[in-house]
Amino acid sequence: MSFFEIANQYQDFDFAGYFDGVTDRDVGASLAKAGEINRLNEYDLLNLLSPAAAGFLEPMAQKARTLTLQYFGRTIGLYAPMYISDFCSNHCTYCGFNAKTGFPRTKLSLEEIEAEAKAIADLGIRHILVLTGEAPAKTPMDYLEDTVSLLTRYFSSVALEMFPMEEEAYRRLCRAGADSLTVYQEVYEQGLYKSVHPKGPKSDYAFRLLTPERGARAGFRALNIGPLFGIGEPKAEAFMAGIHARYLEREFPDVEVSLSLPRMNPVDGGMAPAHLLDDAGFVQTMLAWRLFMPRLGINISTRESAQFRDRLIHLGATRYSAGSKTDVGGYTVRNPERTNCDTTVQFDITDTRSVDQVTQMIRESGYQPVFKDWEIF
Amino acid sequence: MLTLGPKTFSSRLLTGTGKFASKTLIAPMLEASGSQMITVALRRVDPGADQENILSHIPDTVTLLPNTSGARTAEEAVRIARIARAAGCGDFIKIEVIQDMQYLLPENYETLKATEILAREGFTVLPYVMADINIARQLHDAGAAAVMPLGAPIGSNAGLEMKAMIRRIIDTSKLPVIVDAGIGKPSQAAEAMEMGADAVLVNTAIATAQDPALAGRAFAKAVAAGRMACLCGLAGAQAGASASSPLTGFLRN
Numbered sequence: 001m002s003f004f005e006i007a008n009q010y011q012d013f014d015f016a017g018y019f020d021g022v023t024d025r026d027v028g029a030s031l032a033k034a035g036e037i038n039r040l041n042e043y044d045l046l047n048l049l050s051p052a053a054a055g056f057l058e059p060m061a062q063k064a065r066t067l068t069l070q071y072f073g074r075t076i077g078l079y080a081p082m083y084i085s086d087f088c089s090n091h092c093t094y095c096g097f098n099a100k101t102g103f104p105r106t107k108l109s110l111e112e113i114e115a116e117a118k119a120i121a122d123l124g125i126r127h128i129l130v131l132t133g134e135a136p137a138k139t140p141m142d143y144l145e146d147t148v149s150l151l152t153r154y155f156s157s158v159a160l161e162m163f164p165m166e167e168e169a170y171r172r173l174c175r176a177g178a179d180s181l182t183v184y185q186e187v188y189e190q191g192l193y194k195s196v197h198p199k200g201p202k203s204d205y206a207f208r209l210l211t212p213e214r215g216a217r218a219g220f221r222a223l224n225i226g227p228l229f230g231i232g233e234p235k236a237e238a239f240m241a242g243i244h245a246r247y248l249e250r251e252f253p254d255v256e257v258s259l260s261l262p263r264m265n266p267v268d269g270g271m272a273p274a275h276l277l278d279d280a281g282f283v284q285t286m287l288a289w290r291l292f293m294p295r296l297g298i299n300i301s302t303r304e305s306a307q308f309r310d311r312l313i314h315l316g317a318t319r320y321s322a323g324s325k326t327d328v329g330g331y332t333v334r335n336p337e338r339t340n341c342d343t344t345v346q347f348d349i350t351d352t353r354s355v356d357q358v359t360q361m362i363r364e365s366g367y368q369p370v371f372k373d374w375e376i377f
Numbered sequence: 378m379l380t381l382g383p384k385t386f387s388s389r390l391l392t393g394t395g396k397f398a399s400k401t402l403i404a405p406m407l408e409a410s411g412s413q414m415i416t417v418a419l420r421r422v423d424p425g426a427d428q429e430n431i432l433s434h435i436p437d438t439v440t441l442l443p444n445t446s447g448a449r450t451a452e453e454a455v456r457i458a459r460i461a462r463a464a465g466c467g468d469f470i471k472i473e474v475i476q477d478m479q480y481l482l483p484e485n486y487e488t489l490k491a492t493e494i495l496a497r498e499g500f501t502v503l504p505y506v507m508a509d510i511n512i513a514r515q516l517h518d519a520g521a522a523a524v525m526p527l528g529a530p531i532g533s534n535a536g537l538e539m540k541a542m543i544r545r546i547i548d549t550s551k552l553p554v555i556v557d558a559g560i561g562k563p564s565q566a567a568e569a570m571e572m573g574a575d576a577v578l579v580n581t582a583i584a585t586a587q588d589p590a591l592a593g594r595a596f597a598k599a600v601a602a603g604r605m606a607c608l609c610g611l612a613g614a615q616a617g618a619s620a621s622s623p624l625t626g627f628l629r630n
Contacts, residue, residue: 037479037480038479069396069585070532070533070534070581070585071532072396073395073396073397073398073532073581073584073585074396074397074398074584074585075395075396075397124426124429126423126426156420156423221447221449249478249479253476253477253478253479254449254476254477254478255478256478257478295478295479295481363399366398367398368397368398368399368400369429370421371423371426371429372420372421372422372423372426372429373420373421374420374447375419375420375447377419377453377456377457377460
């Protein structure tokens with residue numbers, strides 16, 4: 001059974017009704033069970049995401065912290081994103097790279113990618129996340145394979161956040177040296193998904209939903225998924241992402257699974273978030289995921305503020321991006337300090353600290369920053 | 378003394394480099410614990426980054442035990458071992474082949490295959506395995522220098538969940554037995570040693586303690602106590618009472 005069939009089973013689930021019925025006693029019972037892998041079932045996850053669980057944040061945090069220390073130690077992995085193309089044929093109503101948004105599009109040449117790679121590697125970063133919009137004609141397989149091969153000379157881990165591909169395409173990119181795959185479903189509620197992806201290849205809900213499975217079969221050793229908080233109802237979306245992660249963990253036991261919690265930030269041409277996930281809701285989601293899946297990786301991006309990120313270290317986060325630029329060529333090629341080019345970002349960064357500053361914060365928090373935690377030998 | 382391949386160690390406590398709050402805590406822990414061998418995941422070694430290179434935090438007097446963490450197959454483990462040797466990490470290698478990312482349990486079949494290849498190439502091979510007397514025998518025949526059954530899943534601090542099986546390995550193995558993974562307290566390390574294990578490997582419990590150096594010292598003492606208990610010939614326990622002045626003693630007078 002693919003996750004599409006599982007997702008379908010929840011399309012008519014009355015999330016609001018269930019959440020309304022959760023009592024303190026239900027939350028306490030679920031929390032008491034937490035502490036072992038696979039101890040919590042889907043209803044426990046719902047209980048921990050419920051409004052009633054908002055009153056249990058501290059005991060949830062204590063348990064989540066203990067579990068994280070047990071499985072990950074006092075370490076935080078670091079990575080940086082690199083945008084190589086902002087051409088996109090999708091019409092996502094919430095995205096700054098939306099095909100309808102009028103700005104000069106850019107695709108980096110291999111020489112420019114190498115310049116970016118050198119600049120990022122000089123910061124100490126060894127794990128890179130490569131991003132493109134969805135425009136296969138502009139970023140064909142040969143280009144992507146060459147990019148990945150080039151990046152393996154500078155980084156020990158090359159992760160991809162590109163458009164969904166067929167299994168064979170992923171196999172080619174794995175052979176070129178990519179090891180991890182990130183793909184956000186953005187929104188799990190099918191009707192809403194259709195309405196915010198009105199045109200373009202991304203409008204195919206099932207193809208996107210099954211992308212991590214194709215990636216796992218193709219040989220990626222790590223998968224990162226998540227909803228984009230702001231589109232759908234946050235608690236229901238957090239639940240769907242949680243059971244998606246558990247499905248992947250069980251179906252592909254040799255793959256490391258992680259979740260991200262991106263929240264919508266203002267962008268050019270983007271829409272305002274329909275649902276706000278406030279800081280307390282963000283923390284509750286993160287804690288519920290950790291208790292549900294003790295070995296789960298949890299990534300925190302620079303979308304979040306420095307002050308908030310500093311606190312999340314103690315609550316179960318395992319990986320941070322640092323020194324991020326979310327525009328194509330943002331590290332060197334289109335750096336306004338070097339050229340007069342305008343830059344267009346996919347989303348606004350809130351934590352603008354340098355890699356050194358984030359590293360220092362991690363150390364001062366009593367954790368070890370880990371720059372290199374993987375390599376294809 | 379503990380002999381593994383060409384080297385002899387006076388400490389029977391092996392330690393690890395993962396999960397510390399700071400790499401700078403490793404050297405004081407090694408000094409306090411007296412541990413003479415430490416594992417390091419090759420996937421975390423970055424010779425190109427001086428300050429971040431974990432190897433620069435390990436004193437030269439301590440033997441490196443690079444591990445193949447990250448390997449899913451024998452082939453990958455072999456490749457990592459060869460790179461570790463080429464990178465100057467020595468000839469010791471801990472084979473760690475894991476295909477289950479939830480429980481991080483070792484895959485014995487692939488581990489055995491990697492051991493055969495690497496032992497032929499002159500490595501001193503320490504394989505991390507599920508506790509099973511058959512694999513212990515097969516690893517001996519394959520040329521391993523020790524067998525490292527897990528006490529419990531990595532990082533679980535659950536202690537000797539595999540106690541009965543480990544005891545059988547200790548009873549039958551021709552190789553030194555090093556209990557690896559799961560030991561969360563000094564008392565559990567002492568128990569493993571008391572059972573007759575030749576050594577224990579402890580990482581999470583030490584690395585995530587509030588005071589790793591003190592934890593290392595506590596484990597060292599527990600390991601030494603357990604070893605002495607094993608050697609001293611303790612009387613066995615029994616269910617019933619045993620009178621100091623037996624009722625039939627008069628018959629021998």
